[in-house]
Amino acid sequence: MKETMNVPDFSGVVDKFIIQGEIKESFPYGNGHINSTYRLVNQGAELPDYLLQRINSDVFVNVSGMMQNIEYVTSHIRKKLINQRLNHHERVLTLIHTSEAKRYVYHEGQYWRLFEFMSALRSYDEAPTTQHVYGGGEAFGSFLSQLSDFEPSRLNITINNFHDLSYRLKQLSYAIESADRKLLSLARVELDYINRVAEDILKLHHLKSKGVFPIRVVHNDTKFNNVLFNDKGHARCVIDLDTVMPGLVHYDFGDGIRTGAVTSAEDTEDLQTVDLDIERFKAFTEGYLNGVGDVLTEGELTYLPHSTVYMSFIMGVRFLTDFLNSNIYFKVKHPMHNHVRAKCQLKLSEILNARFNEMNEVVNSRVKVFR
Numbered sequence: 001m002k003e004t005m006n007v008p009d010f011s012g013v014v015d016k017f018i019i020q021g022e023i024k025e026s027f028p029y030g031n032g033h034i035n036s037t038y039r040l041v042n043q044g045a046e047l048p049d050y051l052l053q054r055i056n057s058d059v060f061v062n063v064s065g066m067m068q069n070i071e072y073v074t075s076h077i078r079k080k081l082i083n084q085r086l087n088h089h090e091r092v093l094t095l096i097h098t099s100e101a102k103r104y105v106y107h108e109g110q111y112w113r114l115f116e117f118m119s120a121l122r123s124y125d126e127a128p129t130t131q132h133v134y135g136g137g138e139a140f141g142s143f144l145s146q147l148s149d150f151e152p153s154r155l156n157i158t159i160n161n162f163h164d165l166s167y168r169l170k171q172l173s174y175a176i177e178s179a180d181r182k183l184l185s186l187a188r189v190e191l192d193y194i195n196r197v198a199e200d201i202l203k204l205h206h207l208k209s210k211g212v213f214p215i216r217v218v219h220n221d222t223k224f225n226n227v228l229f230n231d232k233g234h235a236r237c238v239i240d241l242d243t244v245m246p247g248l249v250h251y252d253f254g255d256g257i258r259t260g261a262v263t264s265a266e267d268t269e270d271l272q273t274v275d276l277d278i279e280r281f282k283a284f285t286e287g288y289l290n291g292v293g294d295v296l297t298e299g300e301l302t303y304l305p306h307s308t309v310y311m312s313f314i315m316g317v318r319f320l321t322d323f324l325n326s327n328i329y330f331k332v333k334h335p336m337h338n339h340v341r342a343k344c345q346l347k348l349s350e351i352l353n354a355r356f357n358e359m360n361e362v363v364n365s366r367v368k369v370f371r
Contacts, residue, residue: 010052013112014040016098016105021047031125032240033330034059039117049117050096054110059329060242063111065156067103070241071095072154073217077146090118090228090236121228121236126265128233130283133260135235136227137284140219140256141291143238144249147217148295152246155217162220162243163251165205165310168317169198175324183324186339190320190346197313201349204303204310208248213300218247224260249300253288254307258315260284262348266315267341274347276355278362285366301367305359309352316345 010026021044029039029051040050060066074092081088094116098105104113127133161167172194176184184191207213219226220243228237259266261280264273285304320342322329327338352359 010038010040013105013107014050014052014114016100016107017050017096017114018099019050019096019114020044023050026052030123035242049119051115051117053113053115055104055113057111060158062156062158063104066158066242067095067113069155069158069244071103073147073150073241073244076150077143080146090121090230092237093239093241118228118237121230123225123228123239125225127224127260127280130279132229132233132235133224133280134283134287135229135233136224136260137256137287138291139227139235139238139287140222140252141288141293143219143291144216144252145292145295150217152215152217155245157245158243159245162245163247163311163314165198165202165314165317168314168321169194172317172321172324175321179324180326183326187320187324187342190316190339190342193346193350194313194317194320197350197353201310201313204248204250204306207303213248213250213303214297215246216249217244218249218252219244220247220251220255222252222256222259224256248307249292249296250303250307251311253304254309254311255315256284256288257281257308257352258312258345258348264344266344267337268344269340271343271347274344275351276359278355278358281359282362282366285362289366301363304363305356308359309349309356312345312352313349316342316349319345 010023014023021042023040024043025041026038027041028037030037034056036054036056038052040052042049055063055066057063070093074095077092078088081091095103096114096116097103104111106112124132127136176191179187219238219241221240223240226238226240227235228239230236257276261277261284263275263277264270268274319330319338323336323338323342327335330338330341332338
């Protein structure tokens, strides 16, 4: 249900941005884990609406660096779309600047940014069809391809060690040391599982440390709802660019499978419903490889199946860590929410590991098609 808010709540912020028309209405929008988002409705029907976000600066401590990354990436993609004579207005985010040519506003202790709202497009928390899964995969693959000639070292690190499993396991160990005994007791089964399998799953991290894979500009948060679709079901725009940083292609592919090719939401309480949807896995893989083209190396392609286990496991570790820390990072609907998420994601990692050979066969067959 839409919750209406008074425009004056945001007037001190919105007035600093260069917008068209006047805002007549604003309300909370979306269900992101980190930032708070509001849709601003324009008084003029022919004028654009806007998306206002309050940036969680406890998570993104380098707001200036993050906003610079977003401008770099969107400008780079926009230039390519214009050269290809494609409609860039619906294929890349449009960041609104302030009257002082800044990328964000600092107002009363909070950081704010503004995007043009893409009213003709929509996102889905879960993919309605396998064709949507294919489109999501293709969109994320194209995103990596479009940025394959952008030097990763130009980007700022917005969250240190974001997908570094070794680091996340250390964070978990620190959380264990200070956690309430009752929380530790509730998390015992998950902690035992993590201790049992962590070393095997760290393989991808160790290979990265040895320089086996090239460092690329990657999205780092390829949840299915970070792709916008038009009314014909065609993927058009990748959004939520806060974590665009140097990293491995495996982070994007694995997270895309984790959220777009499974049979349950990431926070389901019924673990018997958690599984890999192999048809959706095929669709995402085909879409991703089609979008990314011939950019990836043989080594990267070989380890795509490993990335699915890695990303579900690391998310399970992160959710459990936050649960033991009394829910200080992710937004939660109830005190046990992060524990529910952790159990679901760790179960998923176990299932994906058991079905590794199936995934490997799919990737190998698709690679042959695209090579």
